[in-house]
Amino acid sequence: MQKYEKFPEVFSIYKQVIRDKQRLKEMKKDLHEYKWLVGKKKNEFPQIKPEMKILLNKKLFALETEFENEVARAKYEYKDVNTLYEEYALNRDELNSEFKAKITIRLDKAKDEIKSIESAYKLRIKKIKELAKEIKKNNRQIKEKWKDSKFKRIANEIIYRDTFLEVQKEANQLIEEYHQEFQKNINHLYQEFEEQHPQIKRYKYKVRKFINHKLKPFKNDNERSIYELSIEVLFLANQLKSKIEYQHKRVVNAKLELRYNKGKTDVLPFKVYLERFAKDVNKFSNWKFIAALRNGFFALMPLIIAGAIFVIINNTFISPEYGGFLNLFSFSVDTLENLQKVRDIGENIYNAGFAFYALLLAGAIAYNLAPHYNSSRWSMMLLAMGCYIVVNPIFITDIKVMGTSGLLTAVLVSIFSSVIYGNLSKNERLKINLDKNSVPDGVIRSFNVLVPFAITLIVFALIEFIISFVGYNVGEIQIQGSYVSVNSLNQIVVIVLQLPLTEAITGLWGMTTVVSVWQFCWFLGVNPHGIISPIIEPLQLDGLLQNQAAIAAGNAPQYVFTNSFMFSFIQIGGSGGTIGLVLAIFMFSKRAEWRNTTKLSIIAILFSVNEPILFGIPIVLNPILFIPFMLGPIFVGILTYMATVNGFLGYTTVFVPQNTIPIFGGFASTRDNMAFLIIFINIVILTTLYSPFVLFANYTKKIDQMRNFKLNELPNLIIKKGLGKKNPKDKPSETQKTSTA
Secondary structure, eight states, rough: OOOTTOHHHHHHHHHHHHHHHHHHHHHHHHHHHHHHHHHHHHHHHHHHHHHHHHHHHHHHHHHHHHHHHHHHHHHHHHHOOHHHHHHHHHHHHHHHHHHHHHHHHHHHHHHHHHHHHHHHHHHHHHHHHHHHHHHHHHHHHHHHHHHTTTTHHHHHHHHHHHHHHHHHHHHHHHHHHHHHHHHHHHHHHHHHHHHHHTOHHHHHHHHHHHHHHHOOOSSHHHHHHHHHHHHHHHHHHHHHHHHHHHHHHHHHHHHHHHHHTTTOOOOHHHHHHHHHHHHHHHHHTHHHHHHHHHHHHHHHHHHHHHHHHHHHHHHHSSSSGGGGGGGGGGHHHHHHHHHHHHHHHHHHHHHHHHHTTTHHHHHHHHHHHHGTTTTHHHHHHHHHHHHHHHHGGGGGOOOOTTGGEEEEEEHHHHHHHHHHHHTTOOGGGGGGOOOOOTTTTHHHHHHHTTHHHHHHHHHHHHHHHHHHHHHHHHOOOEEEEEHHHHHHHHHHIIIIIHHHHHHHHHHHHHHHHHHHHHHHHTTTTGGGGGGTTEEEEEEEHHHHHHHHHHHTTTTOOOOOHHHHIIIIIIITTTTTOHHHHHHHHHOOOOHHHHHHHHHHHHHHHHHOOOHHHHHTTTOOGGGHHHHHHHHHHHHHHHHHHHHTHHHHOOOOOOOOOTTEEEEEHHHHHHHOTTTHHHHHHHHHHHHHHHHHHHHHHHHHHHHHHHTTGGGGTTTTTTOOOSSSSSTTOOOHHHHHHHHHH
């Protein structure tokens, strides 16, 4: 039932409001198109004269060329030169007059088009205002009529509440009678069976076995007799269930009357709310800025992974002084120098990805934003990189601003520079028009974006000038016990946003929040890599590099929840720690489809690719696995966090790709042997959490099979009539009607 449907006088107005709101939405959409079209026509209007003049010049040039050829031939063809000059002047004047008339016609036509669109635009605005007033008027009427029906609703509520309580009491009594009747009939069945088959013992256990388990061939006639008894017991149980469901439905309907009396709709299933939430989340993930962030990070991921691989090689194999594999051997000074040269190769590759990461990220984000503004990808990318250099003039003395310390600044500068340039480049008045016949296309495109380029760079240069001017006059300020001078935008962003956010995200509460949201997104079937990763991964990466810098300086690292920590210790086997689910399925599951899906996915799970499990079992929107899928990663994350903070496990200092086998990724990221033990404990915890729910899934499978059980398809069905006393308030089910027939 829809909202207010119980009250026709209100419901008719409410339906009209819904229709008007839909019309208003469509009219606003049309209004936006009109506005865009007016802007386009106004931008094209100043270009009419230059375009016509260019065309006129082409015609005049062709006329002049033809005239010169005629004059050159005149001496050989004995033509009158004066006549040729007179005809040329006449043709030139006619051409000028013709084009002047055409320009006037085109200008008048363009003016008329702009006026007609503007009049349609104004008319649409007028209609929108009238419709909005009508909606407000109808809403006031709804409130007034709803207020007028207050006493009627109060009286109805008393009646409906009394009815509800009466129906609820009656239903409870009837359900109790049904249970007593069911037990009486069961006892009667058992008594008759014992009288007919006194030689059969412990038959009740076998009755339950026939009902709850898969049937197997009968070994003797006794088992067949017990099977026939189990059919009758199952029939009585279905009768009881149908009667109870009918009484519950009566109670629910009586309760819904109370809800309808308050003007509310039917109760929506929880799944509907989840689907709406998932739709909003998908809309957010497809937002142009989030999509550009995501694609920008993915574009730079090969550089990061390549650098991380060489860091692992350097630290694990060829760095004796850092506890690598070669630490087991003794080397001469010359050999150590040669090893250092080999290490330099890996460090150079590492610097290719990390030393200029912020600068490259600014360009990558702008590159992916360009199509949304119909701009050149390369132009917008180069502009974003230029703007980032403009707001960081200290890069000459401090090259670190080009690396991960400027991540958040790079994101902000890239987005705002792209928005400014994208909107300015659409303005035809800011384009420098050159002759297309005499100038190459590349030069024309460059001059078309010259003014938007310059304006965007000036905006960021002014921002940097203001910040440095204020910082110079204010001097050093005290922040967290130390005095610093703020001379660039990056310093402000790092102090105000990046450091606090990094500490919040990489801390315990930040980890719990991120993991919870991450798991919930996957439960809805939404990939969080496109929503959460663009926001948290730069901060996690910054925390990882801060840990590296702290160890290099001889200080203690402080950031726990980094990218490598999440991939290696929490998402073991993929999001949700599904390696535990895989082990639980192999040990306890009796569902063939689960076991088959897991067997096909085992190799992918080892490399933390668990989409076959998420959508194959599925885990997505599966209420049975919701609790362990949500809580498992949080539990193991807290355990590993506590182990790291208390010194049992080293901090993560090396970036490890997500698809690294966890048991190796944990050691590579921490260079601590305790990582093997912690990962093993986490796998045991995850398996323990998933196991009860896998066993419960076995039980639900049996329930589903019983639910799909058709009594008229069973062989040797025996239905005894006259069992129990029928209640006149019982609504006969379909099976009862069939048995009576």
